[in-house]
Amino acid sequence: MATNQLPDALLVRDYINGNENALAVLINRHQSKIYGFIYSKVLDRDVSDDIFQDTFIKVIKTLKSNSYNEEGKFLPWVMRIAHNLIIDTFRKDKKMPKYRDSDDFSIFSILMDNSPNIEGQIITEQVEADLLKLINELPDDQKDVLEMRIYQDLSFKEIADLTGVSINTALGRMRYAVLNLRRIIEKNQIVLTN
Amino acid sequence: MAKLYTKKKNETQKMLPKQETVDFILNYSKALRIVKTTNNENFEIVVN
Numbered sequence: 001m002a003t004n005q006l007p008d009a010l011l012v013r014d015y016i017n018g019n020e021n022a023l024a025v026l027i028n029r030h031q032s033k034i035y036g037f038i039y040s041k042v043l044d045r046d047v048s049d050d051i052f053q054d055t056f057i058k059v060i061k062t063l064k065s066n067s068y069n070e071e072g073k074f075l076p077w078v079m080r081i082a083h084n085l086i087i088d089t090f091r092k093d094k095k096m097p098k099y100r101d102s103d104d105f106s107i108f109s110i111l112m113d114n115s116p117n118i119e120g121q122i123i124t125e126q127v128e129a130d131l132l133k134l135i136n137e138l139p140d141d142q143k144d145v146l147e148m149r150i151y152q153d154l155s156f157k158e159i160a161d162l163t164g165v166s167i168n169t170a171l172g173r174m175r176y177a178v179l180n181l182r183r184i185i186e187k188n189q190i191v192l193t194n
Numbered sequence: 195m196a197k198l199y200t201k202k203k204n205e206t207q208k209m210l211p212k213q214e215t216v217d218f219i220l221n222y223s224k225a226l227r228i229v230k231t232t233n234n235e236n237f238e239i240v241v242n
Contacts, residue, residue: 036209056219064228
């Protein structure tokens with residue numbers, strides 16, 4: 001009898017005995033029913049393919065470990081495995097809903113990555129390094145105030161206490177520091193952009 | 195004999211899995227060996 005006409009039970013036995021071709025025949029014979037059943041429940045081609053694949057992986061493992069008993073028929077048994085996997089998929093989806101791209105909806109419309117790209121990061125690092133060089137050109141009293149305010153995040157009251165001057169003096173030094181920085185930048189036509 | 199008034203359903207296209215899915219299953223089957231230990235435990239070995 002040609003392999004294609006053998007009953008399922010015989011093909012299963014052949015497969016267990018090492019005939020890999022028997023599995024191909026079984027899949028070919030039942031793929032439409034099994035896949036159609038899965039698709040009718042999940043309504044998604046990709047998910048259906050995944051479940052179809054997982055179903056047969058279970059089938060293969062069960063057959064190869066000799067745990068299969070021919071109580072029922074092959075197809076209803078495979079359908080039951082597929083059915084259980086479909087339920088598992090729905091359970092997973094309920095716990096963690098999936099969003100898929102479609103013509104009307106792009107996942108990236110609600111999911112954005114605002115972190116700078118590599119180019120942006122390099123530019124920022126260069127700008128910061130250039131700025132540090134410029135700050136080093138400032139007179140010491142102005143440089144100290146600016147560093148304490150910007151880099152150490154101290155308040156003007158704290159700066160005033162640390163440097164032993166009044167708050168107004170600290171504010172004035174900060175103002176001159178910024179003005180001087182602008183002057184150096186304009187004078188040397190430095191471009192600091194990000 | 196009673197007449198059937200319902201229209202015959204259009205032939206729907208057969209739903210089939212992707213060929214690559216079927217290929218994967220067949221290749222997986224060829225690569226998988228299950229070894230039973232003396233403790234009756236199964237060891238799965240996937241040979242490339």
